[in-house]
Amino acid sequence: MTGASATPAAPARPLRRELLLVAALLALVALVYALQGSAYATRMLVEASAYAIIAVGLNIQWGYAGLFNVGIMGFIVAGAAASVLMTVPVNPAFWAGSGAPLLGEALVWLLGAAVVVALVSQGRRIGLPKGLVTASTLIVAAVAFTIVSAKFDPATTAIEAGAGFIGGFGLPVAAGWIAAGLVAGAIAFVIGKICLGLRADYLAIATLGIAQIIKTFLKNADWLTRGTLTVSPLPWPVPTPGEIGFLWARGLYLSLAAIILVVVTLLLERAYRAPWGRMMRAIRDNEAAASSMGKNVDGRRMEIFVLGAMLMGLGGAVLVHFTSVFDPSGFVDLNHTFLIWVMVILGGAGNNRGAIFGAVLVYIVWTMSEPAALTLFSLARDWGSALFGWVAPADLDSRALQMRVFVIGLTITLVLRFAPDGVLPERLRH
């Protein structure tokens, strides 16, 4: 261990390779600007930066700590929803109607139920046998669930009938983005408490499930999110296109997203080179050794899991405010979980520059792949009918887009097999 000030142990060649790759990426971005116009390309870059924030979040979970999270979509959508709730203008009809006091009462019941269940689950502290505590906790939880849902039903019905939805708090966007991180982090804390002591597979299964449940809840909770009606428009942290024009507004948004990304990355790099980061790597590479040295393995893992999830929530909020529409069904596993996995493992796990590089590259390829797939398949349709008299199915276009699912899966398996370190591998300091 020579400390943070030592020169990188890696020779100059990987550095040149990195510079070459980054130059190629910049050339690709310039090409998109030239072909598609500035407004389109800037939009793509804003979305790519939001994805890069999320990818950095995943990178610290996977690359620093080896935590296998396949519920990224859940943290993104939870963060987005939290930010929407904070920043959308106040809905006076809700506060004036009968729904507000009913909802308040239901929330108090929820809080009370949580406290009671928590107290019962701690019954061992007063000497009750374990089996009794487990059984009574489960029974009390079921009863509490029934009571709380019975309290919520009239409230949500009243809100949906009277005010439509509860609106927001009308706070500045910054407050929304902070809330996004906090909510995603809180969800991660609960999951982490349950799964982090067990093996990685359990975490994968649990995160996969919680993501589906969060999405189902937000999709069906019309009183909170207007469900399929979507919440729109969402406020922007910078002047909107209506005020200063598309290009300027998007450019400002891009600068903001890029600043957040750079600050987050620099802070993480700093922490990673500090003793905390060395401890993280030690735990990832040899858990038994680290724990026998007295490192708190579960505690450190929890830190990084929550931190990564907060970044995912923040990225989700950045993404949703930019599109200005919150539609829970618009968040899908493919775009918001597996695409990010491809970004991280292709870029090189354990390396934040790699994650950012992967995010921008993969997002450009992903955006461009839609017209490319459609063109390719209509070409196949024309040639097939001209040469062999093949009659293409009517839904060829929707099938063509499914090709991208296949390509994502193929990329994951190929990278794992042939380039497990990604294109910008983690640079180890010795």
Next chain:
Amino acid sequence: MDELIFFINRGVVGGLIIGSVYALGAVGVTLIFGILRFAHFAHGDMMTASAFIALALAAILSSLGITLPIPLVLALLPVVMVLTALFAIGLDRAFYRPLRKRGAKPVVLVMASIGVTLMLQGLIRLFAGTGSRDMYLDAPKTIFRIPTGGRPIVLTEPQVALIALTVLSVVALHLFLTRSRLGKAMRAVSDNPDLARVTGIPIERVVKATWAIGGGLAAIAGTMLAMDVQLKPDLAYNILLPIFAATILGGIGQPYGAIAGGYLIGFAETLAVFNFSVLLRPFRDLLPAGFEIPASLAMVPTEYRLVVPFFILVAVLIYRPTGIFKGRVF
């Protein structure tokens, strides 16, 4: 009385059917988890793929003008099982074995299986479209009505076949695991791979057998589920979480636990969304005045069905990570 029959039709039969599907899937997942030590996320899509193989074969036969007294898909099931077993072995050869040989961590295998899931989903949708299909090509589904005096108990042909086949496979699996050499070797590898290796058990054969059994059972579950409802490309994606919940509830590496877990999850899910106010309706007149039976007495609304296996999973992970049958925790 009619209300009770309604409960049997919806609650008991529904739980039995979905429970059988979960049980058959979970046996495969638990064997793979126990022997290869990773959670196989592509299991659900292997089920969908098997249903598509069945449909494609049946379509070919039916276009040749072949008809049988039983549905073609059902008659073709043994062939489909063999093909799916071969397919599963092929998946292992192409994607998982190279990683194992390199000594990759189990979590890398999990990730590879997610890659395989996406590939299968993409391919299935590319070749079969995104719409849903009926597995019955020529004749409509046979429906059995068992008369009870009032409303009959209704069972469809695939439901009867699924229950019969599940019982048959469980018995066959039990005999295989306890009587045959290979089955005993599988249990040995699952219990202690290092000890099994040094005693000269052929690991590669055991791995192959694991995939073949997992694939064959997935073929039964996938085909029957597709026959019972409809064949949709994302059919299996939603049952992946319940299958994992059943596996962990039963204890990893415990085939009998997986079966019990599958039925427990299946019944819990079905009964949680069942509207119990139907059952109380006959006692309406017995209630004191002023008491009304609420219109809906379901524990969870139907759209939150997936929440039930998830919460069972969480409760198991908190209180008994070894599952009910004392499986292993990795």
